[in-house]
Amino acid sequence: MHQPLLFPEEDHIGPLLDYHKEHCISDGEFYNVTNDFSGMAVDTGYFAGERSDNMLAITRFTPSWFEGPCWTTLSPSGSLLQAYKSGLMDERSYCRWFYRETLSLLDPISVYKELQNRGMPMLLCFEKNGVFCHRHLVQEWLTLELLKRGLIDKDGPFRIS
Numbered sequence: 001m002h003q004p005l006l007f008p009e010e011d012h013i014g015p016l017l018d019y020h021k022e023h024c025i026s027d028g029e030f031y032n033v034t035n036d037f038s039g040m041a042v043d044t045g046y047f048a049g050e051r052s053d054n055m056l057a058i059t060r061f062t063p064s065w066f067e068g069p070c071w072t073t074l075s076p077s078g079s080l081l082q083a084y085k086s087g088l089m090d091e092r093s094y095c096r097w098f099y100r101e102t103l104s105l106l107d108p109i110s111v112y113k114e115l116q117n118r119g120m121p122m123l124l125c126f127e128k129n130g131v132f133c134h135r136h137l138v139q140e141w142l143t144l145e146l147l148k149r150g151l152i153d154k155d156g157p158f159r160i161s
């Protein structure tokens with residue numbers, strides 16, 4: 001089974017950890033909301049830009065051509081998407097809502113084990129890299145939660161049993 005090499009790019013982790021010394025995800029304060037960082041607990045990408053043998057949609061629906069699995073547990077609710085796309089909320093409000101109605105209800109260890117059971121797929125959504133997207137929130141939340149629990153570090157591959 002493919003295991004990701006964690007934190008090969010130290011330039012992401014240091015600033016991420018420094019940022020979260022003074023900012024709280026539960027308040028909608030995420031360090032990265034627009035980029036697919038490598039070297040995190042899970043890789044992310046977008047439907048049109050990725051080709052891999054192991055991809056997992058974390059959306060409410062998928063493009064018609066996508067034949068891979070979809071895990072809606074990590075997708076935003078329809079009401080959140082509607083409120084954001086209609087302009088009723090900004091990105092920080094979206095982050096706060098997504099954290100409170102989705103991420104805060106999940107056990108990060110269970111999420112990571114499920115991803116391991118699926119072969120550590122790349123998590124996919126619709127937005128291109130460089131555009132605000134919930135997959136970046138999932139990536140940051142999972143990485144931080146596993147770091148806080150001492151379950152991952154900067155020294156390489158790992159597996160949570």
